[in-house]
Amino acid sequence: MTQPLRIALAGLGTVGAGMVTILQTHAELITARAGREIRLVAVSARSRTKDRGVDLSGFDWEDDPVALARRDDVDLLVEVMGGEDGTARVATETALAAGKHVVTANKAMMARHGTRLAALAEEKGVSLRYEAAVAGGIPIVKALTEGMAANGMTRVLGVMNGTCNYILTEMERTGGAYADILADAQRLGYAEADPTFDVGGFDAAQKLALLSATAFGTEVDYDAIQIEGIERVTLTDIRHAREMGYAIKLLGVAALTPDGVEQRMQPCLVPDHSPLGQLEGVTNMVVLEGDFIGRTVYQGPGAGAGPTASAVMADVIDIARGAKVPSFGVPARMLSAPQRSGLAAPAPxxxxxxxxxxxxxxxxxxxxxxxxxxxxxxxxxxxxxxxxxxxxxxxxxxxxxxxxxxxxxxxxxxxxxxxxxxxxxxxx
Amino acid sequence: MTQPLRIALAGLGTVGAGMVTILQTHAELITARAGREIRLVAVSARSRTKDRGVDLSGFDWEDDPVALARRDDVDLLVEVMGGEDGTARVATETALAAGKHVVTANKAMMARHGTRLAALAEEKGVSLRYEAAVAGGIPIVKALTEGMAANGMTRVLGVMNGTCNYILTEMERTGGAYADILADAQRLGYAEADPTFDVGGFDAAQKLALLSATAFGTEVDYDAIQIEGIERVTLTDIRHAREMGYAIKLLGVAALTPDGVEQRMQPCLVPDHSPLGQLEGVTNMVVLEGDFIGRTVYQGPGAGAGPTASAVMADVIDIARGAKVPSFGVPARMLSAPQRSGLAAPAPxxxxxxxxxxxxxxxxxxxxxxxxxxxxxxxxxxxxxxxxxxxxxxxxxxxxxxxxxxxxxxxxxxxxxxxxxxxxxxxx
Missing domain, CATH: 3.30.70.260 (ACT domain)
Structure with a gap:
């Protein structure tokens, strides 16, 4: 019998608690699929006493996530604390340096430090995976790094922030102004009290940076992205666009152009009968274009406890099965310095x-x-x-x-x- | 340096020639992504002299695919000859028995013999993979066996035959009758001279059998599928359905019901604003529903040299990277005898x-x-x-x-x- 894969969980917010629920609900199924037991050994979070709706009594507790990352009885760290720097990054580096796999949902950290962290993982012979960081439950990193592996990719684009798509489609549906629909979204829990990270395009841009690096084999280059949010999109333009056969979407595009890779996150018009044009509500959609496969389209929930935890667990199961896929599709040392395209490809x-x-x-x-x-x-x-x-x-x-x-x-x-x-x- | 993965190719039709083209176009990229060279060693097909538009001079030729499958200098057999039984099956069994991985695009063989072949592969410690057999370029077997691995699946459904979807959408678009549009499709190469395999629903049903087994962990049970083709769908019903807010699709559905697994391939109505309802032309779309992830949707080319060869190569690269994923998500010995649901779940x-x-x-x-x-x-x-x-x-x-x-x-x-x-x- 193969040894269990022993995992530690840093972060017990929505995603962390969701992961515990999945493990407890599907223990037998997951063991059958992974070919070995996946055993949660220890957890860490800010408050030990908070009720998270899951039974944590079977797991060791660590107050310090970095100590958690260092434990001898752990093979893999799941990092779902979030934050570009600080504890999340230190815990991740500690785990990798100690020869442990890391599965993270942390797009901010990966968009900023992904190249370096991937190199560290490879140096230590372990995996660093981040499916849950991009488009929630949609297995899009897998589709790109594995499903498309025989293709030269030409473009990756999509709607990567559910909050923005909700606001834009609700403005049109209800005839409400941006500020009113944003307030609704905040009440419904689709938008944060400070919505800038979502509506300003930054959340989606972090995801785009990861997809772009993977598609084109370049170092992660978040700073190269031209970012424009949806704050200035008006109902007037949404309606005029519709009359002319288009929908307005916050669209992330990473494309190979003759002078380099172009990365943009901005409100764009797309034909209203296209899959992207028809996308409504908080759903995400990513389109992958490759030279042999042509166009494939992926749609699903971009956030939420279940979908995100499902993506985390898919990475964990892959590692349990012995998968060794480089974080960005090719070994980190082979990622090229990104050649930024100065010009957006011509478009109407x-x-x-x-x-x-x-x-x-x-x-x-x-x-x-x-x-x-x-x-x-x-x-x-x-x-x-x-x-x-x-x-x-x-x-x-x-x-x-x-x-x-x-x-x-x-x-x-x-x-x-x-x-x-x-x-x-x-x-x- | 890791050893090359040495492959043999049985079948040089559209897909086989497409695979050679991909290997020759992207040799360097594929080596980088796979972490080792993927070296085509030998090929086999019916006619040695036929011009297939690809340079085969660098590869050994075998007249007999079974001899090809047996070669000592081969680690993996790509089987793209097709056919439920006969040479394809013998070559596949020969390769597996000799401890070689097999990647196949052969849905007929897998729908009929998949359980047994998967068991043979596992007994020999090798992989048997068939991404290209289901929905062409869409990495749907991967999404199901890996991306959804932490979910209890509840339903898998979709449009899995491009010919039928082309005919149904063209009937509506042009106002043509079934027989006329079918004749057009035959002229365009979307339908065979004998179209029964496509329009009768059998091609799509073979794909459904594979997805159903994978989703629900049961032996492949093609014979349980209720199959009804599109031959009797009339323009009248397409138009009336549209007036009432629906589109008619040849829909494959595998669903978990209280009394077992239900598998159906039949013309159904779906809401015209749903992704399935909006699907036009020869494109395929598969919807996966799991208990934690909810609903994810996958769309892409269901056939063609590039997409299908891309899917074959994705499997080959996975194996080169060392992936060990059971053919149907869990080891073949754990697949349960299918409990057939006698009743379709209630529906309007x-x-x-x-x-x-x-x-x-x-x-x-x-x-x-x-x-x-x-x-x-x-x-x-x-x-x-x-x-x-x-x-x-x-x-x-x-x-x-x-x-x-x-x-x-x-x-x-x-x-x-x-x-x-x-x-x-x-x-x-």
């Missing part, structure tokens, strides 16, 4: 301009776009009762730099009554 | 009846349904200019046996002018 753009309602204004705008080499696919002037004439434009594919030049030009003309709105239309 | 049904246009007819039909304990959710009589009054009924959830009893009752009444149409509405 959606523009909304508030133009002064005077003869010749539209012609001057069209002319400014033309001078920048931007051709217009569709233009629509909205009926209006004020002095501002709202004009919607969908351009043909153009470079963002050219577009910015044209918009700056238009701003100098004294024809616009407000800052122009420009959203990229991501081809999907 | 879509009924279309052609009623004689006489007073009281509708009341008698409603009464017959009521006597069988079936209540009506919605009923709609279609405007008509003939003696036949088409009536559409959506029932509340009911047992199929009760429905059949009611329909038999109605048929004795001399009120219907045609055989009633009844499709299950699968809750998704």
């Amino acid at each position: 753009y959606y523009l909304r301009l508030g133009l002064a309602d005077r003869p010749g204004t539209l012609a001057r705008v069209a002319d400014a776009l033309g001078r920048a080499g931007i051709s217009i696919d569709r233009m629509r002037q909205i009926q209006h009762e004020t002095d501002e004439a709202p004009v919607l434009i969908v351009t043909h594919a153009c470079a963002r730099a050219d577009l910015d030049r044209a918009l700056a030009d238009i701003m100098t003309m004294d024809v616009t009554t407000a800052e122009p709105v420009a959203y990229r239309i991501e081809p999907v | 049904y879509y009924l279309r009846l052609g009623l004689a246009d006489r007073p009281g007819t509708l009341a008698r039909v409603a009464d017959a349904l009521g006597r069988a304990g079936i209540s009506i959710d919605r009923m709609r009589q279609i405007q008509h200019e003939t003696d036949e009054a088409p009536v559409l009924i959506v029932t509340h959830a009911c047992a199929r046996a009760d429905l059949d009893r009611a329909l038999a009752d109605i048929m004795t009444m001399d009120v219907t002018t045609a055989e009633p149409v009844a499709y299950r509405i699968e809750p998704v």
Whole structure:
């Protein structure tokens, strides 16, 4: 009989408690699937006395997660405390240095220190895995590192933050303003009291950084991501986009371009009949594009105790089965320094301009776009009762730099009554 | 340096040639990801001289696939010849018996002999994998055996045959009849000259048998599947279903019910705003439902050289990395004899009846349904200019046996002018 895999659990929040529940519910099933017992030996969290709804009496308690990570009777540390630095990182480093596997749900830590931690794991001959850090329950790191392993990846994109997708789809469904729907989301527990990490795009960008490194074999390069949140997305634009056949999504895109890897997290328009365009609520969706496989799409719950703990346990079971998959698909020493693409690949753009309602204004705008080499696919002037004439434009594919030049030009003309709105239309 | 993984390839059709192309295109990338070289040593196919568009000069040739499977210089056999029995099975058994891993795309063989072959592989301490046999490029066997490994699975369902989905969506899009669209599909290469294997539901049922065994830890039980093809689906029903908010799909469902595992492959209605309802063309989609993760959805190309060869190579790379995952998620000796559910779980049904246009007819039909304990959710009589009054009924959830009893009752009444149409509405 194979020896049990002895694990320690650092963190007893939603995900940690969920993991204990899974282990207790499916002990027999998990042993059958893993081929050996997975035995939780010891746990650690801030408060020993807090009621978490799970029976912890069978496990040793450690006040100090770093001491937990160091225990001789542990083969694997599950780190679900969170936090980019501090205890989570020290515990992770301690465990790896001591030759123990680590499974983490900590996207902040991985997005910042992933390359180095992966190298440490490999040096020690152990695994460092983080399926739960990206898109919750969806086995997307597995799909990318294993399922797509024979492909040169060309693009990874998706909706990676459920809070933002909930807010955007609820704005449209209810006709509510951003601030009101955000307040609803906070009441429902979909958004934090300080929502910046979600609505500012930072949470999703951390996930994108991990997928991008894995897809393209580069060091994790979170700082390279152009990040724009959903705070300025208006119901007006959501509705106009819909009329023109698009949905607005906070879209993360990592793409291979001729001059390097491009990583963007920003509100984009996608065709409303595409899988991404049809995605509603707190669900996540990731699209993987490879040169032989073409396009595959993955959808599922992006957060929550059950899905996240399920992803943690999938990593644990893989390790119990003896899997040895490098954290980012290739050994950390082979990850290349990321060559950042300075230019977003050309794409069509959606523009909304508030133009002064005077003869010749539209012609001057069209002319400014033309001078920048931007051709217009569709233009629509909205009926209006004020002095501002709202004009919607969908351009043909153009470079963002050219577009910015044209918009700056238009701003100098004294024809616009407000800052122009420009959203990229991501081809999907 | 780790030793190369030496592979032999039996079958040089679309998939086999695609695999050679991938290996030649991405040799360096695959070595980096697998952690060792994957070296194709020898190949076998029917004709040595046929031009397959790939350079085979670097590989040994074997006329006999069984001799290929027996070679001393081979660690792994890729079997992409196809066929439930015959050479494919003999070569597979020969390779396993000789202690070589096998990766196959052969759903017919696996659906019929999978349990026994998996047991043989385990006895010999080698892997038998078949990702390419199910839903082409989508890494769905991996998602189920690994990504969902901590979950008790409750249901697996999906669209697993691209030909059928193409025909059904094209019928609606173009207004064409089944026979005409099938002829188009044959011209486009989406359907075989003898289309029975696809349109009869048999191809998809083989895939379902493999997913069902894996999800529920039972021996592969292809014979238990209730199979109904799409040959009798009419444009009339597609359009009526759409008016009532549904799409008709050839849906494979394997579900855990109180009295055992239920496996069905049949045209069903699904809500038209659900991911399954929105699926168009030759794409496949599989939905996995587990007790902790909830619902995850996987979409991608179900066939084709690139996607299928990509799936074959993913299995090969897994084995090169040292993965040891049982073929059906748990060791073959632990697979339970399948307990077949005799009853489909209750569900709503879509009924279309052609009623004689006489007073009281509708009341008698409603009464017959009521006597069988079936209540009506919605009923709609279609405007008509003939003696036949088409009536559409959506029932509340009911047992199929009760429905059949009611329909038999109605048929004795001399009120219907045609055989009633009844499709299950699968809750998704």
